[in-house]
Amino acid sequence: MERPASVVKELMENAIDAGASSITVEVEEGGKRLLRVLDNGCGMPREDVELALVPHATSKIYDEKGLKKIETLGFRGEALASIGAVSELTLSSRSAKSVTGWQIRSIFGRFKKVKPTGMPPGTEALVENIFLEIPARLKFLKRRQTELSHIAMKVRIFAVIYPHIQFKLISEGRVLFRNNTSAQGPEKLTPLIGEDLSRRLLKISSQEKQLRIKGYISSPTDCRSSSRAFYFFLNGRPVSDKLLWKAVMEAGRGFFMKGSYPAGAVYIEIPPELVDVNVHPAKHEVRFHDSNQIFRLMFQAIKRTLESSGNRDESISTTAKDSLGDNIAVSNFSSHKQKNSASGTDTDSENSVQEIPLPWEKKGEKTRKFPLNSSFTEHTSEQKHVSPTLPSYSDVSREIDKNEYKNSKDIGQGSYTGYSSFDIIGQFDATYVIAQTENKLVLVDQHAAHEAILFKRMMREIKNSESSISQPLVFPEVVERSPSDIARLESVTGQLKDLGIAAEKFGDAQIIIKAIPYFLANEKEGVKEAVNIIDSLIESPDTQIDSTIHEIVASFACRLAIKAGQLLKDEELRSLFFEMDEESVKHCPHGRPIAHIITLDEIEKKFGRKK
Ligand code: ADP
Ligand code: MG
Numbered sequence: 001m002e003r004p005a006s007v008v009k010e011l012m013e014n015a016i017d018a019g020a021s022s023i024t025v026e027v028e029e030g031g032k033r034l035l036r037v038l039d040n041g042c043g044m045p046r047e048d049v050e051l052a053l054v055p056h057a058t059s060k061i062y063d064e065k066g067l068k069k070i071e072t073l074g075f076r077g078e079a080l081a082s083i084g085a086v087s088e089l090t091l092s093s094r095s096a097k098s099v100t101g102w103q104i105r106s107i108f109g110r111f112k113k114v115k116p117t118g119m120p121p122g123t124e125a126l127v128e129n130i131f132l133e134i135p136a137r138l139k140f141l142k143r144r145q146t147e148l149s150h151i152a153m154k155v156r157i158f159a160v161i162y163p164h165i166q167f168k169l170i171s172e173g174r175v176l177f178r179n180n181t182s183a184q185g186p187e188k189l190t191p192l193i194g195e196d197l198s199r200r201l202l203k204i205s206s207q208e209k210q211l212r213i214k215g216y217i218s219s220p221t222d223c224r225s226s227s228r229a230f231y232f233f234l235n236g237r238p239v240s241d242k243l244l245w246k247a248v249m250e251a252g253r254g255f256f257m258k259g260s261y262p263a264g265a266v267y268i269e270i271p272p273e274l275v276d277v278n279v280h281p282a283k284h285e286v287r288f289h290d291s292n293q294i295f296r297l298m299f300q301a302i303k304r305t306l307e308s309s310g311n312r313d314e315s316i317s318t319t320a321k322d323s324l325g326d327n328i329a330v331s332n333f334s335s336h337k338q339k340n341s342a343s344g345t346d347t348d349s350e351n352s353v354q355e356i357p358l359p360w361e362k363k364g365e366k367t368r369k370f371p372l373n374s375s376f377t378e379h380t381s382e383q384k385h386v387s388p389t390l391p392s393y394s395d396v397s398r399e400i401d402k403n404e405y406k407n408s409k410d411i412g413q414g415s416y417t418g419y420s421s422f423d424i425i426g427q428f429d430a431t432y433v434i435a436q437t438e439n440k441l442v443l444v445d446q447h448a449a450h451e452a453i454l455f456k457r458m459m460r461e462i463k464n465s466e467s468s469i470s471q472p473l474v475f476p477e478v479v480e481r482s483p484s485d486i487a488r489l490e491s492v493t494g495q496l497k498d499l500g501i502a503a504e505k506f507g508d509a510q511i512i513i514k515a516i517p518y519f520l521a522n523e524k525e526g527v528k529e530a531v532n533i534i535d536s537l538i539e540s541p542d543t544q545i546d547s548t549i550h551e552i553v554a555s556f557a558c559r560l561a562i563k564a565g566q567l568l569k570d571e572e573l574r575s576l577f578f579e580m581d582e583e584s585v586k587h588c589p590h591g592r593p594i595a596h597i598i599t600l601d602e603i604e605k606k607f608g609r610k611k
Helices: 004-017 046-052 079-085 135-139 144-161 185-193 195-199 242-251 291-309 321-327 375-382 402-410 446-462 483-498 526-539 542-560 570-582 600-606
Strands: 022-028 034-039 088-094 101-107 110-117 122-128 166-171 174-178 202-208 211-217 230-234 237-239 264-269 275-277 286-288 423-428 432-437 440-445 470-480 502-505 510-517 595-599
Touching (some): 004 022, 004 034, 004 079, 022 144, 046 088, 046 101, 046 110, 079 088, 079 122, 144 174, 144 185, 144 230, 144 237, 185 195, 185 264, 211 291, 230 242, 242 291, 423 570, 440 446, 440 570, 440 600, 446 542, 470 526, 483 502, 483 510, 483 526, 526 542, 595 600
Parallel strands (some): 022 166
Antiparallel strands (some): 088 101, 101 110, 202 211, 211 264, 275 286, 423 432, 470 510, 502 510
């Protein structure tokens, strides 16, 4: 029980075992001050309440035949006891038959007598001041927001596994998450991958003997820059497993752009005796007795689904003229809502349900509107480049050679190889670049496009030890971390260096940060962000390290890219299109498309010139 989120998980499992149809999790300060799990399950009679906090007081180990573990989530009978030992735990419970509830407290292991309490049927576990008397543990709790997002993740996962149960997460009195219990099919994945995307998921289904695979996967046009949006559930439990992931990625080869990953979930049903779960309990690893079979079945199921979607991903610069449109989401022009360019706040502040972002949805991804004379335009006009280039990450971006640029402009319209052949009309809403060829109109999201370009370059360049984006800190920063975090630091020092961060072990329980990326160094929150990056690499299991780096670089690219709402000069627009070809970008690193094509044909149909 090393953090609030693991406590929440245990308490939710108890509530589920108790047959609850509604489970509310309430936290203050990321669960460090307080966390409460309330359910409407069967509750406990007085004698069970008295025993519930005693180690090994489980009602679940044996079934009537004696020995076999019965099908419930908990079986160790010590979760409540160990929570009560490290916090002020108040457990209140009322069974449906009882007229009153009963309450017992354990204050850091010291029991208080059971007493009656008024409450509706069900159970409430209130955990306050966790680890307060265990300073060594308290110290290593992460920031409130980090703990909160771990808790939110647990609640979201449970909401996907038990979609018929009403889950609610409240933090500091505000509802952060609430699932829709009537969700059907792929929409059941909404808590993990968002409503929009889950509606567009493709179905996976396959069976061989006693092994069944069901689930949903995003189409290649909906991919993500992180593998964290793909989940495996084995007999209803979340697992992470290299073999399963490998099968998905191999099946997706040729469909998903390099460095991008599908979102979705696969539910595997297999007789429990054919698999060892919890080879490593904390990591949810599994071992299949017949790993060939599971690999093959998973591979085939995913490949079949992707093939039937007819969405093979090919680089636009290498495909023939007319396939450009196929590779880019074609949308209904009129459905583009014109945004109010004067204000950057278009969210409904009235709404009481405040979605906290999913882990791969970086804060920076939401584009902001900037003043017209933004730093970018000023910056480029000062630059002495011969050719118009976009603001570039000085160490990494290649300058465009003047002649190269000129040549690309000369390419005739009939034989274009990509975006360079479009004639630029201008900007719409200071966010979308509009351009044309003889029979197509294209809208390019300037932020997404530039982000994609910078992302590709950075990914290439961080591997290149010559160039460094690091800037020494005048005052090195020292942060405290657990000895295990510090041990892990050594194995990620190289990756951190690539990302421009010089961090070293400093004593037994501290890390010293000596340099951070130059574009963070000038910012107030820069050091904090660098610390977050260090934490995310430390926390990332080896199998996920690449995707963590991918995400970090994506956030760098996002930060440096031209913003939405920024007015650009003609040559800057042209240069953007040129660079899009040069890097053959198609999706932004977060998986959003960067362009929309509208064909003349469609337009003619819209205006009734053609049927
Ligand atoms: P385990 O779940 O492994 O049995 P716990 O320490 O989590 O052990 O819980 C001890 C016992 O307390 C459970 O076996 C169950 O009988 C009872 N209990 C705990 N939480 C609840 C709940 N929310 N509703 C009803 N009974 C509960
Ligand atoms: Mg339990």
